[in-house]
Amino acid sequence: MPELFIVATPIGNLQDISSRALEALKRVDFILCEDTRVSQKLLNHFGISKPLMSYHQHSGPAKIESILALLKQGKNLALISDAGTPGISDPGNKLIDLAIKQLNDLTIVPIPGPSALTAAASVAGCPMDKFLFMGFPPHKRKRKKFFQEALKSKYPVIIYESCHRILKTLRELRELGSGLELVVCRELTKKFETIYRGIIDKVIEKIEKDKTKGEFVVIIKKNGKEKGK
Numbered sequence: 743m744p745e746l747f748i749v750a751t752p753i754g755n756l757q758d759i760s761s762r763a764l765e766a767l768k769r770v771d772f773i774l775c776e777d778t779r780v781s782q783k784l785l786n787h788f789g790i791s792k793p794l795m796s797y798h799q800h801s802g803p804a805k806i807e808s809i810l811a812l813l814k815q816g817k818n819l820a821l822i823s824d825a826g827t828p829g830i831s832d833p834g835n836k837l838i839d840l841a842i843k844q845l846n847d848l849t850i851v852p853i854p855g856p857s858a859l860t861a862a863a864s865v866a867g868c869p870m871d872k873f874l875f876m877g878f879p880p881h882k883r884k885r886k887k888f889f890q891e892a893l894k895s896k897y898p899v900i901i902y903e904s905c906h907r908i909l910k911t912l913r914e915l916r917e918l919g920s921g922l923e924l925v926v927c928r929e930l931t932k933k934f935e936t937i938y939r940g941i942i943d944k945v946i947e948k949i950e951k952d953k954t955k956g957e958f959v960v961i962i963k964k965n966g967k968e969k970g971k
């Protein structure tokens with residue numbers, strides 16, 4: 743029976759890899775990854791030598807068919823992303839869906855571990871028993887609608903953002919909701935890990951002063967004092 747392991751990998755600190763993740767990566771016949779150069783570095787670090795196959799958000803039907811063909815031949819595969827947990831704003835779900843439809847005897851095994859989403863939620867400092875995860879804001883159209891939806895939520899909202907857009911996103915959020923209270927996590931588990939907390943004006947000021955390099959998770963806390971437009 744073929745197995746497809748969905749393996750979480752570190753979001754920065756390589757010590758966060760789990761022993762189950764390493765075991766799975768050593769055990770499979772092929773590793774599917776987004777960027778073979780990024781994943782090769784990870785495998786080299788842990789002394790794992792395995793054939794890598796690229797599978798990313800732009801992979802077309804032919805690539806997916808070739809992956810499914812390997813599973814049909816009884817090969818075991820692991821899917822990893824550049825960092826964190828596959829399927830969370832990362833490729834994975836389309837492949838899993840097709841694999842389930844085409845292979846009756848396939849076992850899909852999650853190997854849980856690091857994710858920027860759960861790492862940020864764990865340090866939010868507000869009730870996170872319910873929250874809304876919205877992934878990345880769209881780059882161009884429908885941004886305002888995206889932020890309005892975020893502000894309408896009864897629960898804390900978590901969004902992902904890159905260094906190129908973090909200030910643009912925070913400024914647009916401020917326009918729609920003054921008084922928002924945020925937790926902005928930058929470079930989690932890495933050397934320059936920083937957690938900015940407070941009212942949106944202050945957080946923007948601090949991030950403007952610091953260099954906005956790195957990767958960000960924004961949590962919009964619900965304090966009842968924010969004023970939405």
Ligand code: SAM
Nearest residue numbers: 753826827830832857858902903929930957958
């Ligand atoms: N699947 C991944 C996960 O489980 O964390 C997320 C992949 S998504 C393409 C990449 C985004 O996750 C980044 O742009 C950033 O918003 C967030 N992210 C990833 N690593 C991070 C880190 N070390 N610190 C803060 N945010 C991070």
